Amino acid sequence: MARTSGSHSEITGPKILQEAQALFARHGYAAVSMRQIAQAVGVQAGALYNYTPDKQSLLFGLMQSHMQDLTATWATQPQTGSAMERLKRFAEFHISFHHARRDAVFIAYMELRNLTPENFSTIEALRRRYEDELERILKDGVASGAFGVADTKITAMALIAMLTGVNTWFRETGRLSLAEVQAIYWDMARKAVAA
Incomplete structure (x- = not known):
């Protein structure tokens, strides 16, 4: 039997991505097997291949989805205002996203x-x-x-x-709220680019 009783493709497919992401983040891609x-x-290991051809495809799909979500969500943000206003918006968005x-x-x-070279090229282009969105803001500010x-x-x-470094240390239970951290990081970013 390829899958356990009660599993459904609309549930199993997303669950595979969710569990692969958690395992890759916790143990590293190379240390995680399809069996894990x-x-x-x-589900049985063979059932995974109904959803993905291999582990590389899982990794690539997770990265591609993340980068596509990032760029699509940023595109919904207001793109007007001065370069300083746009930089502030970018900094706050990046941290919260x-x-x-x-x-x-x-x-x-x-x-x-x-990633394979081909998959790396695709992810690199998305990154x-x-x-380039941030660099455009910076160029406008310089101009x-x-x-x-x-x-x-x-x-x-x-x-x-x-x-991005905020993710390595910030915890909700810490002494600062996310909004306070965003304000501090915005102040550092502002000072870093000030004329």
Whole structure:
């Protein structure tokens, strides 16, 4: 029997992604087997192949979905205002979006090395689209005289690394709220680009 009694494709498919994501984030892609994923889902290992051709496809699908959600959600944010206003919006958005997706973010950054070259190129292109959004804000700020940065590409990478870093230490039970952390990080970002 390929699946356990009571399992359904509309439940099992998403559960496979959920459990694979949790296992990859906890143990690392290389250390997780398809058998472990199947066990976590509650199906026989062979049943996974009704939903995915292999483990690489699972990893790629998780990363691609994360990056597509990120760029699509950012596209729904207001894109008007001064470069400083847009940078503030970007910083707050980046922290809040990633905070709600801790496992997905960890995988998106730490498991790139495990992608095939073709899959890596696809994910890299999606990441570049998002990074380009921030660089566009920085270029507009430099052009208007609001920002004084020597290299907009390097500054964009540094800001994204700083903002993403919140996920490594922030906990809801800590002394600061997420909104307070966003305000502090926005102040650091603002000072980093100030003319």
